[in-house]
Amino acid sequence: MNDMVQATRADPFAAFGMPELGLREFWYPVLPAWRLRRRPRQVRVLGEELVLFRDGARVFALDDRCPHRGARLSLGACRFKATISCPYHGWTFDGTGACVAAIMEGPDSNIPGRAKVKSYPALQRNGLIWVYIGERAAPAFEDDVPDLVADRQRFFTITAITDYACNWRVLADNWTNEHHGPYVHANSPELLLQPVPPFNMELSVIDHGDGRGMGVRGTGGQNYAEFPGLGRFPSHSWHRFLKPHGRGVRGRWHETRAFKEFGVQTPTSSRLPGMVIVARPSAEYFLIQWAMPIDAHNTRLFNINCFRRMGRWREWRDRAHYALFRGWAHDRIFSDQDKIIVESVTPGPEHLSRTDVGLIGWRRFVGRHAGMEKQ
Numbered sequence: 001m002n003d004m005v006q007a008t009r010a011d012p013f014a015a016f017g018m019p020e021l022g023l024r025e026f027w028y029p030v031l032p033a034w035r036l037r038r039r040p041r042q043v044r045v046l047g048e049e050l051v052l053f054r055d056g057a058r059v060f061a062l063d064d065r066c067p068h069r070g071a072r073l074s075l076g077a078c079r080f081k082a083t084i085s086c087p088y089h090g091w092t093f094d095g096t097g098a099c100v101a102a103i104m105e106g107p108d109s110n111i112p113g114r115a116k117v118k119s120y121p122a123l124q125r126n127g128l129i130w131v132y133i134g135e136r137a138a139p140a141f142e143d144d145v146p147d148l149v150a151d152r153q154r155f156f157t158i159t160a161i162t163d164y165a166c167n168w169r170v171l172a173d174n175w176t177n178e179h180h181g182p183y184v185h186a187n188s189p190e191l192l193l194q195p196v197p198p199f200n201m202e203l204s205v206i207d208h209g210d211g212r213g214m215g216v217r218g219t220g221g222q223n224y225a226e227f228p229g230l231g232r233f234p235s236h237s238w239h240r241f242l243k244p245h246g247r248g249v250r251g252r253w254h255e256t257r258a259f260k261e262f263g264v265q266t267p268t269s270s271r272l273p274g275m276v277i278v279a280r281p282s283a284e285y286f287l288i289q290w291a292m293p294i295d296a297h298n299t300r301l302f303n304i305n306c307f308r309r310m311g312r313w314r315e316w317r318d319r320a321h322y323a324l325f326r327g328w329a330h331d332r333i334f335s336d337q338d339k340i341i342v343e344s345v346t347p348g349p350e351h352l353s354r355t356d357v358g359l360i361g362w363r364r365f366v367g368r369h370a371g372m373e374k375q
């Protein structure tokens with residue numbers, strides 16, 4: 001019995017039932033579209049090795065292993081239209097994974113129609129390649145991903161991608177852990193001129209009720225504190241004169257456009273299969289941070305910046321602002337402040353505290369979902 005408790009505590013994620021290699025039966029972004037050209041490419045997604053190849057705008061994903069003798073298809077070539085040929089003996093497969101030719105056996109070979117590779121639903125959207133990982137029939141892309149990505153009439157997106165040397169659960173934890181922000185990011189270029197976000201808040205978990213997401217509500221809190229005998233945090237605030245973005249609406253979120261028009265229930269929403277949506281009250285901009293598990297020890301972070309389309313001039317301004325400021329200030333410096341820390345986390349025994357309410361809620365949420373899948 002004692003051993004079991006020890007083991008459970010040694011792996012905090014297993015204790016909550018969170019799968020190490022991510023949740024299956026979801027669409028995932030896997031690669032920027034420009035990285036897939038004429039040559040096939042290998043990607044590792046949820047621990048599986050896939051080969052991607054394209055025919056114009058059509059994208060295909062197959063298991064990266066030839067059924068003949070096991071060579072990597074990704075070392076082969078797209079020799080004929082909408083197919084991939086193995087580098088070893090030229091067995092050739094179409095986008096469904098069916099063998100359509102075995103080149104070294106000549107055109108009369110009886111292999112075509114008999115050999116097959118597993119295929120995955122794949123498509124190109126928003127400048128990204130997306131793949132559905134699962135055993136069931138894939139839901140329509142538009143029904144599975146947030147509207148902000150699917151609705152190209154209303155939003156355009158700019159995505160920054162970074163690989164993290166950590167498990168996806170460590171990265172996703174960071175997003176429900178409200179109380180790291182004021183500490184880790186206080187001196188990031190984005191927050192340098194604003195008051196430090198409130199800390200020491202009372203936190204409660206808000207289940208979005210759609211089976212896909214939850215958020216954390218914070219009330220109270222303080223922007224600075226005196227620690228007797230030690231000093232003040234933050235140490236000085238004279239440069240923090242800007243009004244913070246949407247901060248005043250915390251208690252009145254249900255009056256914002258983000259809530260009324262887009263149904264966003266909390267300023268930050270953690271959602272399956274492993275993402276956070278950070279909303280502006282004006283609903284003019286949202287940031288989706290999406291963790292794609294590469295394998296047990298690596299995660300690809302997609303920072304998908306979603307801008308509401310508000311005319312050509314505004315789009316030009318948004319793109320310029322991203323290129324000149326937000327792209328480096330947030331998607332590089334701000335995110336890298338988290339990256340250094342989450343990559344340093346060694347999962348093991350934890351001493352969770354009052355401010356970890358959101359994180360515990362998120363782990364339970366994922367664990368519940370993963371449990372449901374198994375039934």
Ligand code: FES
Pocket residue numbers: 066067068069070071086087088089090091
């Ligand atoms: S191993 Fe692929 S064609 Fe022989």
Ligand SMILES: [Fe+2]
Pocket residue numbers: 174180181184185338
């Ligand atoms: Fe952070």
